Amino acid sequence: MLKISARRTPHTSYYAVLLLSLSLGMVACCFKQPNIAHKDNALIGQVRPGMPAIDPASAIYELPVNANVSYKDVVESLKSISEGMNFVNPANFPIGEHMKLRGVDPQGVKEVRSFCNLSMGTEIILDHPEFLVFAPCRVAIYEKLDGNNKPKLYIAMDRPTFDLKSIKHPTERAKKSAQELETKLLEIMDRARKGDF
Numbered sequence: 001m002l003k004i005s006a007r008r009t010p011h012t013s014y015y016a017v018l019l020l021s022l023s024l025g026m027v028a029c030c031f032k033q034p035n036i037a038h039k040d041n042a043l044i045g046q047v048r049p050g051m052p053a054i055d056p057a058s059a060i061y062e063l064p065v066n067a068n069v070s071y072k073d074v075v076e077s078l079k080s081i082s083e084g085m086n087f088v089n090p091a092n093f094p095i096g097e098h099m100k101l102r103g104v105d106p107q108g109v110k111e112v113r114s115f116c117n118l119s120m121g122t123e124i125i126l127d128h129p130e131f132l133v134f135a136p137c138r139v140a141i142y143e144k145l146d147g148n149n150k151p152k153l154y155i156a157m158d159r160p161t162f163d164l165k166s167i168k169h170p171t172e173r174a175k176k177s178a179q180e181l182e183t184k185l186l187e188i189m190d191r192a193r194k195g196d197f
Contacts, residue, residue: 108143
């Protein structure tokens with residue numbers, strides 16, 4: 001508690017008002033806006049060192065593939081790493097190839113690969129069967145122009161924790177399951193963009 005001396009100087013009132021203003025300002029600051037970012041951050045996946053932070057407001061998490069890593073390297077890495085982490089790859093959709101069959105230039109690689117690990121996602125599906133609309137998890141591999149207007153290979157995913165926001169009142173175990181699943185997918189992506197096995 002701030003005590004102001006009974007002995008007044010010409011500056012006593014000034015300092016008292018200043019301290020009171022600062023104190024009230026700090027209190028107002030704390031109550032003015034709820035810490036929404038902190039609440040959301042508790043529910044998102046965890047990135048590995050060297051990875052960009054997750055934008056809690058976006059369903060998409062995107063990583064550039066390292067310059068010395070080819071599309072074939074990324075595909076082989078995804079297959080090897082995901083199998084080693086008990087994920088299955090039930091389906092692939094080579095969208096770029098289908099575009100070519102229709103006479104459309106896909107402008108580089110364009111494909112989606114699905115991944116599933118029921119030991120991690122079971123709780124979400126049991127508690128909220130409607131979450132099946134987001135299953136299996138999807139990882140996209142594509143080329144787009146970089147800042148220098150040159151084609152660059154990217155890998156990206158649809159974040160399970162963001163998708164869970166579409167469920168009204170998700171259970172705590174569903175939230176934890178989505179966070180665990182997202183964290184593992186982020187690891188797979190990070191390692192695949194480096195060509196790891």
